[in-house]
Structures are given as C-alpha cells and as structure tokens.
Amino acid sequence: MRVCFYGTDEEITRVCERPVLAVLGPRHAQPVLAFELFNVRVTADPYGAVFRLAADLSEVWERGERD
Template sequence: MKVCFYGTDEEITRICERPILAVLGRHHAQPVLAFELFNVRVTTDPYQTTFRLVADLSEVRERGERD
C-alpha cells in the first residue's frame, strides 16, 4: 500500500526517524496495527515550504514478518 504525508521539514523528519508506524483502528475498536515504511521518497514544493513524503507501507504481523 502507498501512503503520502505532507508537512513541514520537522514533521517529515519525525516520520522518517521511525521506520514503524502504529495506526489505531476505527473508533479505537480495533487493535493497534503496525506498519513498516520502505521505498521512502521525499520531495519539496516549488516554494520549499511544504514537503511530501511518499512511501510503501507493509503491515507488520509478527516479529520481522511483513504482509
């Protein structure tokens, strides 16, 4: 699955520093899911104020196992 994040330099840096993202289920009814980021690419807009991070996500099911 692909994902895009838009944000400032500081926000994008925070995402890049963490190779595993935790996502809460809808309405907190489902357990927390963990995703690994890979194939990360960061670009900037022409005015260099907003950055775009594009990455592939893979669900981490068990220790080191990807979906």
C-alpha cells in the same frame, strides 16, 4: 499500500526517523495496526513551505499471527 504525508521539514523528519508507524483503528476493529515504511521518497514543494513523503507500507505481523 502507497501513502503520502505532507508536512514541514521537522514533521517529515519525525516520520522518517521511525521504522514502524502505528495506526489506531476503530473501536470494534483491531485497535492498533503496525506498518513499516519502505521505498521512501521525499520531495519539496516548489515554494519551499511543505515537503511530501511518499512511501509504501507493509503491515508488520508478530510471529505466528499470519497462520
């Protein structure tokens, strides 16, 4: 899955520093999903105010969970 995050330099740096992102799910679904970022690319807004991080996400599975 391909995603984009928009934010300041500090916010984008925080996302890039974490190898795995946790996404909270709805109450009746799986409560937390973990994703690993790869193919990360960061570009700057021409006006310099906002950065855009584009990356692919791959769901992280625990051992034996994909049976």
